[in-house]
Amino acid sequence: MDSIRLKARAKINLGLDVLGKREDGYHEVRMVMQTIGIYDRLILTKIPEEEIRITSNLAFLPVNENNLIYKAIKLLKDEYHFPGGVSVDLNKFIPVAAGMAGGSTDAASTMFGVNRLFGLNLSMGKMMELGVRLGADVPYCVMRGTALAEGIGEKLTRITPVPHMWILIAKPQINVSTRLVYEQLDMGGIQKHPDIDGIIRAIEAQDVVRIAQSMGNVLENVTVPLYPVIETIKQDMLSHGAINAMMSGSGPTVFGIFPDEQTTLACQAFLKKKGDARQVYITENFN
Numbered sequence: 710m711d712s713i714r715l716k717a718r719a720k721i722n723l724g725l726d727v728l729g730k731r732e733d734g735y736h737e738v739r740m741v742m743q744t745i746g747i748y749d750r751l752i753l754t755k756i757p758e759e760e761i762r763i764t765s766n767l768a769f770l771p772v773n774e775n776n777l778i779y780k781a782i783k784l785l786k787d788e789y790h791f792p793g794g795v796s797v798d799l800n801k802f803i804p805v806a807a808g809m810a811g812g813s814t815d816a817a818s819t820m821f822g823v824n825r826l827f828g829l830n831l832s833m834g835k836m837m838e839l840g841v842r843l844g845a846d847v848p849y850c851v852m853r854g855t856a857l858a859e860g861i862g863e864k865l866t867r868i869t870p871v872p873h874m875w876i877l878i879a880k881p882q883i884n885v886s887t888r889l890v891y892e893q894l895d896m897g898g899i900q901k902h903p904d905i906d907g908i909i910r911a912i913e914a915q916d917v918v919r920i921a922q923s924m925g926n927v928l929e930n931v932t933v934p935l936y937p938v939i940e941t942i943k944q945d946m947l948s949h950g951a952i953n954a955m956m957s958g959s960g961p962t963v964f965g966i967f968p969d970e971q972t973t974l975a976c977q978a979f980l981k982k983k984g985d986a987r988q989v990y991i992t993e994n995f996n
């Protein structure tokens with residue numbers, strides 16, 4: 710096998726809580742993660758040259774050593790010394806710097822692809838262990854599905870897969886730096902933490918309405934005052950039939966959980982026309 714085609718899937722957070730700041734600067738989190746249908750397409754091809762080459766459909770995306778795909782290949786090359794190099798053709802559909810782990814999922818899929826192409830025989834657990842060196846969300850992106858993420862996001866426990874959900878994703882035309890959002894989070898000033906265990910119980914009960922109503926993201930305390938458009942999109946989703954709407958990760962992407970396809974389509978049409986969000990996609994959970 711010389712080439713492999715992969716789908717690197719995005720995630721949303723059904724719940725995101727921050728418990729505190731660690732001495733090393735990282736934050737201790739508790740998050741309910743869910744893979745969704747939106748994906749980037751990657752084609753990995755073996756090349757005889759000792760090189761890592763990346764091409765992408767987005768001109769502004771770095772294709773050098775700053776790209777997480779590059780870092781993933783370099784990490785496996787340094788660890789396992791396989792012969793030759795890899796060229797990667799990336800077709801990006803996941804919104805960038807959006808709170809949907811786009812870079813992390815590309816890195817996870819790249820590890821999966823290199824493992825197969827070069828017959829490294831790495832287990833999923835080993836790839837998760839290596840992946841955390843690339844980013845806190847990478848182990849989850851290797852694992853996928855419905856999971857509780859603790860520690861800095863790398864301590865993962867699989868939970869019962871969520872039942873089918875209609876999800877509308879809307880990304881406003883702003884870019885939010887994950888690092889900046891965490892830096893600005895004032896732990897002392899948080900009025901209310903999301904009930905992560907309540908979300909898990911709702912998932913175990915397989916009750917979509919209860920899952921949606923239990924959702925919460927503590928990082929909205931930082932991003933909503935900074936970018937009021939996030940609240941505007943949430944309110945638009947709620948007034949157009951969403952059971953609930955929330956920001957994903959550190960934002961600015963907002964997602965809504967809808968009762969059926971028709972309501973989701975109608976809200977998508979409304980948001981597209983209104984224009985606060987340029988990227989508005991309908992998707993479903995991917996377990």
Ligand code: ATP
Binds near residue numbers: 805846
């Ligand atoms: P998270 O949800 O984990 O916080 P995010 O969705 O907010 O991630 P990404 O889309 O992963 O953010 O990208 C953040 C930054 O990482 C971008 O500004 C981009 O320049 C850089 N980056 C490096 N590699 C990639 C990649 N393969 N895809 C997207 N962005 C990448």
